[in-house]
Amino acid sequence: MAGSPVMKEAFGNFKNVNKNVTSQHVARLAQVSQSAVSRAYTPGASVSTHTRQRVMDAARQLGYRPNAIARTLITKKSRMIAVVMSQLDNQFYPLVLEKLSQRLRSDGYHVLLFITSRDESDGVLAEILQYQVDAIVMASTVLSSALARDCARAGSPVILFNRMTKRAANEDHPPSAVTSDNEAGGRLAARHLHAGGHQRIAYIAGLEESSTNLDRERGFRDELALLGSRIHARAVGNYSYEGAQLAARQLFSSASQRPDAVFVGSDHMALAVMDVLRSELGLRVPQDVSVVGFDNVPQAAWGAYQLTTIEQSIGPMIEATATMLHALLHEGAQPSAVTVPCRLIVRTSSKTSAL
């Protein structure tokens, strides 16, 4: 592979990199302006293919390699985006991380990664700001509005992904956020389970105070009320596999008044619930209990689960994040919130009509 044409192209006379060669030398040999050399090395900058090729050829001949770190000091742009994330055990987030980092890279950014526990996500920001990142994307974490504003003032605007901030009562400008329409998603789940003829519909919550959980539960509860039903029983799984196991045991261990359906705040938890129902309690899904999740992670489609779920559209969410970043960094846009629609994916873990 070292000898492949691609690698020769990328590395050129790699062993002969000459630290005394500057972009001026390259410009002279390529017979282009120094600014053209700079643009040729700036992802997304306007430069013709022909000019870029001349620059790359000259750079290779001279052993020139641009220094991204030094450029940061000059341009005040690091072209680095910090991504703060927790909960990589929930398969939704590795997918987000994969697609987000690939998208940012294709936009010419690099990703400085911070995996945090839920509790320390605020504390990590002081560390991040030392690196003069152009922006910060925070996923699956809680952040106060005040802190988000502080970051923006320090030159690193924050975009919340799949979370809103806790709103302060007197808040004028909430920070940027990209979320699914979680409330509408909760309503979809309610209508689906009601149409399945269920009488005792339970809810297993994620993190009680997270915006995703608050919005999903509100939509679910309000729509059930509109349909003349209500949440029969409720437990909290805190978005973890183990938490959902406990919640399922709590809700389904007693035979009397056992729920005949459950809406679970995330797929990651819903898979745990199905495992407890079938492997521990000997219940059938969906004959004894219908299960509906939220996210549509790849495992939801696996043969062992075939989980009905509310899909979060990762593609459009990533696209909205990239567009928002561009607007914040290059167009002086104000913070804004984008909400992406969800949709119901029906599989065999839920009854589709009253039997």
Place this chain on the structure above:
Amino acid sequence: MAGSPVMKEAFGNFKNVNKNVTSQHVARLAQVSQSAVSRAYTPGASVSTHTRQRVMDAARQLGYRPNAIARTLITKKSRMIAVVMSQLDNQFYPLVLEKLSQRLRSDGYHVLLFITSRDESDGVLAEILQYQVDAIVMASTVLSSALARDCARAGSPVILFNRMTKRAANEDHPPSAVTSDNEAGGRLAARHLHAGGHQRIAYIAGLEESSTNLDRERGFRDELALLGSRIHARAVGNYSYEGAQLAARQLFSSASQRPDAVFVGSDHMALAVMDVLRSELGLRVPQDVSVVGFDNVPQAAWGAYQLTTIEQSIGPMIEATATMLHALLHEGAQPSAVTVPCRLIVRTSSKTSAL
């Protein structure tokens, strides 16, 4: 959360950050040397708790914030480690990423993340080297030995995680690598399935040319031979869920000479195989077919699968990587290879004795 003591500590008079304040001002107010200020901000540097506290108090009073990027130019150390990874859909790698990034962070490094497709992992190196990272950790990717040497010469040594390089015949110094003892793992699987009394033992390979697959298959084949048995049938799943589905259909669709056991080159593939066997082909696991995987991802323990597997010990692998990084960067150590033992985890997807 913004008002918590931790956040006040971390951010101090955050809104009053003064870009004209230098470490000299901080040193004067704190009555310590300028070098003590620098050490207070350098992860892992030797400085007393008392001195660090004086520095932090003075920095807060003055609104001082160190500039990590500028420090990079002075020290020639970015304290950034590039992590190159693909296959985040295989749950093994998000776990590795989480634990690796947390470990590197606790050692004072930051992680510059590159998620690549398998094919472009070499090409991404040219991009990485612009950032003057202190080192590169490559997981789940293939890299030629020659290229790894070039990176080391450019000042960014490479550690391969869970992969060896393709060895050249005349190679004197292979690059650094941390792997499981994949060959011994293959032997464990062979002994377990042989002890289960199986007569027609199949193998589903990962990527044919990957070192993990070559080593696991060699150990499996050689140990079966020692036991007087052999691989009855073989298919290739390329380490993907979809590839493993196809491989399982290919091996198990015919009723005659159908394998009665299968060793699958990764858990991610083994779960797909179990789904095909049970949901599509109506076969029972382990009564009709015993299944053994490799990795011990969290899903292997889930109720729906209960997969017998060969565990890769992520903790010791991360520890070995961190130790190796330290030796390469601070002790002038030569590249070396560390092999971490595997162990067999028996669950209910395989028969434990001949019936």
